[in-house]
Amino acid sequence: MSKFYVTTPIYYVTDKPHIGHAYTNTVADVIARWHRFIGDDVFFLTGTDEHGEKIQKAADAAGKPAQEFVDGLAAEYKRVWERLGISYDHFIRTSDKSHEEIVQKFVNRVYANGDIYKGSYEGWYCVSDETFFTDLQLKEGRCPDCGKEVKWIKEESYFFRLSKYQDRLLKYYEDNPGFLSPRTRSDEIKNRVRGGLKDISITRSEVEWGIRFPIDRGHTIYVWVDALLNYITALGWPGGTFGKFWPADIHVVGKEINWFHTVIWPALLFSSGIAPPLKVFAHGWWTVEGRKMSKSVGNVVDPVAMADKYSVDALRYFLIKEMPLGEDGDFSEKGLVARLNGELASDLGNLFYRVLTLAERFNGEIKGAPELEKELELDSIVEAMGKPDTFTALNLIFKFVGSANKYVNDKRPWSQEGDELSNSLYNLLEACRIIALLLGPFMPEASGKMMEQLGVRGGSLKDCSFGKFQGKVKKMGHLFNKVE
């Protein structure tokens, strides 16, 4: 049994989770469940990022102390993940005492290695957006986002010698081609790193709501450094289960935070003598009906509302099947309904329903020779999941659903009897059993219902070959209901 450590980003808790957060966690969850399925010892981490000025402001606006404010949102995140079937093993919060202590320990070590120095941070600052901009980013000398005036601000800060790690990062990318995933994202990062790295400011003197910088307690630690460290503080670095699970096998992230995970994070780890993660997978973004999702447009999609309306499994299925992992895609309720009605109800649900009907009418012993098994591209599914390519894997499983439907049409079991009929049913029931097993990581609830109706127990990858069908079939209605 090998270990497998998968993480999601920790989410900045200014508001409740939307469909993008749900996507990231669903992808990570499918990966985590798959690795449990193939027998790995999995540690699946998610959590919340709770420090920083924006959160302080949001708490002020809500009229609550910061800690109370983030407590409420962290609980909300947990509720959402439970609702969406996210099988995390640990939920880390950056306001956890143990996290704060470890972050300070880590920063001390980087400092002792000579990679932190005092300097000053300056740049154009937009007060209303609370954001610094470079000369290049300004539009006609004004804020590129809101168009208001910007001020030149200079602030004392401590810096991390990111520039020192340029060559080591490039070498790491070279030696570990799978680290930057998917490929389409890797050139972008390499180009930018080749273009030169600037040291980065890692403390703030104006921000109160954060972890104290141990070298100079007038500063707090920049939230990104605080946040990135969650991946090792959750393991209890340098003790705890760190030795067992580190390095992370995969950090699942959105493409917009790829830079932090593939450049700053490994550099920080290099500085403190810790191995970098094995893979950072940057997935794409969802638009909503063709438009960028944003609060101001008012098209933010609530994943819980979708799950309530169409079922958790339909939502999970749509998120994985709608776009190749790593690409961008478009979310629409119309698209979700089309996949629910057409693929889940008509193709998959109907397959189970018709097979179960035929099987229930049959009184004899279910036996036969494997005929349908050759249509199952199990090796390709395993290979895809190893990449990971959840999109291709799910497509291959559904290709097998199609093969099973075709088998019913070709064999016409309703006009068969005796051994012939038994053989057809044998093949179909075994196909259904394996489909149920393989879909477990993607649609855990439906998978459970399929097993129950087939009267078989759960299993693992090694059970995904045609054996003797030992279930007791019991039809219990449709797996998926059509909508509208």
Added chain:
RNA sequence: AGCGGGGUAGGGUAGCCUGGAGUGCCCGCCGGGCUCAUAACCCGGAGAUCGGUGGUUCAAAUCCACCUCCCGCUACCA
């Protein structure tokens, strides 16, 4: 501005890295089969100068150059 991604039948996509007959999938359309099943399932068909131009090659959707249009990122939006 720099960097990255994309432009494939009516719509949506996969294929592109590792070149080999436009090959595949979904929706829609036309025709047929079946009646176990959620008007579901299966088969066949129509429909594409693979954004444009030029190049490399025996061979280009695929590699290269340029052009064009769309989108994203540029160091706190999954």
